[in-house]
Amino acid sequence: MNQLIIDGVTKQFGALKVLQSCDLTVERGSVVTLLGPSGCGKTTLLRSIAGFVTPDAGRIRVKGQDISRLPPNRRDVGYVFQNYALFPHLTCRDNIAYGLVVRRVPKAEIARRVSQALDLIALAAFADRYPKQLSGGQQQRVAIARALVLEPQVLLLDEPFNALDAQLRLSMQVELRKLIDRVGITSIFVTHDQQEAMALSDRVAIMRGGRIEQIGSPLEIYDRPRSCFVADFIGRANLMPTQVRAGRTEGPQAIAAALPDGPATLVARPENIDLTPGSGPGWPGKVTFLTALGPVIEYEVDCGFSVPVRAALPRHAGVETFEPGALVTARIRDEAAAVVLPGEPNHA
Numbered sequence: 001m002n003q004l005i006i007d008g009v010t011k012q013f014g015a016l017k018v019l020q021s022c023d024l025t026v027e028r029g030s031v032v033t034l035l036g037p038s039g040c041g042k043t044t045l046l047r048s049i050a051g052f053v054t055p056d057a058g059r060i061r062v063k064g065q066d067i068s069r070l071p072p073n074r075r076d077v078g079y080v081f082q083n084y085a086l087f088p089h090l091t092c093r094d095n096i097a098y099g100l101v102v103r104r105v106p107k108a109e110i111a112r113r114v115s116q117a118l119d120l121i122a123l124a125a126f127a128d129r130y131p132k133q134l135s136g137g138q139q140q141r142v143a144i145a146r147a148l149v150l151e152p153q154v155l156l157l158d159e160p161f162n163a164l165d166a167q168l169r170l171s172m173q174v175e176l177r178k179l180i181d182r183v184g185i186t187s188i189f190v191t192h193d194q195q196e197a198m199a200l201s202d203r204v205a206i207m208r209g210g211r212i213e214q215i216g217s218p219l220e221i222y223d224r225p226r227s228c229f230v231a232d233f234i235g236r237a238n239l240m241p242t243q244v245r246a247g248r249t250e251g252p253q254a255i256a257a258a259l260p261d262g263p264a265t266l267v268a269r270p271e272n273i274d275l276t277p278g279s280g281p282g283w284p285g286k287v288t289f290l291t292a293l294g295p296v297i298e299y300e301v302d303c304g305f306s307v308p309v310r311a312a313l314p315r316h317a318g319v320e321t322f323e324p325g326a327l328v329t330a331r332i333r334d335e336a337a338a339v340v341l342p343g344e345p346n347h348a
């Protein structure tokens with residue numbers, strides 16, 4: 001059952017169309033991540049769901065009930081803000097209890113729910129500390145517990161890990177996902193970070209200019225991007241200009257494409273590009289740059305396109321390595337994994 005249904009939500013600030021008929025459904029207990037460049041409307045969409053922004057058009061339903069006209073405190077939606085926004089003068093325990101106190105929940109029940117929440121975030125021993133006595137990651141967990149303790153139908157998290165270092169961020173991603181699974185809460189998570197989106201979500205929604213451009217599982221989005229923008233935004237992609245003739249691409253590799261004749265873009269991930277020395281079947285080019293990343297070496301190869309072709313070759317014994325200046329041939333390894341999009345490449 002869909003827990004949250006967003007239907008045609010539209011919002012304009014002055015002349016600026018910030019949300020343009022956004023549709024999104026989130027299944028019960030699942031996590032959808034909104035991913036997109038700065039200013040594309042992610043926070044505005046969250047704020048519309050929470051009730052801090054009133055859309056000009058569209059409806060938001062939770063468990064079948066239209067909540068579009070309800071004030072924020074009657075929506076049963078938890079919101080974790082980007083900057084934690086803990087009350088500095090309250091202990092962890094009192095920060096978490098705050099929403100329950102405001103809602104006049106009986107004292108004994110508050111005590112029970114807060115201690116449960118503290119266990120959930122593994123901070124029971126820190127209950128009486130103030131925010132400034134906690135690390136960034138601990139404060140973050142308190143902020144999440146403060147939203148969870150109200151047992152909302154829907155949990156919204158707006159870039160909650162931005163202030164954390166890379167290591168802590170990774171462990172918090174795993175912890176948050178476990179927590180969400182344990183509580184079974186329907187969540188929308190906002191991030192700039194595509195790896196975080198892929199690691200944490202059941203589905204990823206790519207937003208651009210107030211619209212949701214594509215939504216799907218992380219691997220669907222990665223493997224089958226529907227636009228150059230999406231291909232470029234999730235992972236890295238080679239976008240090579242080509243022409244479609246009679247259902248195949250022209251050029252060194254004729255790849256099947258269910259598109260009318262005309263200009264097209266061949267999309268291939270760096271790990272799907274192979275390099276062989278000298279000339280052969282494929283795109284001839286010259287290595288211009290390489291980055292040794294550990295498990296792979298990434299090459300940039302000038303094949304005469306406006307941007308270099310990127311190839312990521314594993315560092316196994318037996319895989320040839322190339323120096324800058326080497327003449328090579330680039331080839332798509334797995335043609336079935338390449339995507340052909342209509343129109344010329346446009347780089348995001």
Ligand SMILES: Nc1ncnc2c1ncn2[C@@H]1O[C@H](COP(=O)(O)OP(=O)(O)OP(=O)(O)O)[C@@H](O)[C@H]1O
Pocket residue numbers: 013016018036037038039040041042043044045192
């Ligand atoms: N209250 C407001 N009044 C006027 N313009 C606003 C208001 N809130 C947001 N905007 C504008 O709407 C656009 C979308 O803002 P929003 O905060 O939703 O973007 P975002 O995708 O969350 O970006 P970021 O990744 O930088 O947080 C921006 O151009 C912003 O300046």
Ligand SMILES: [Mg+2]
Pocket residue numbers: 042043044
């Ligand atoms: Mg934002």
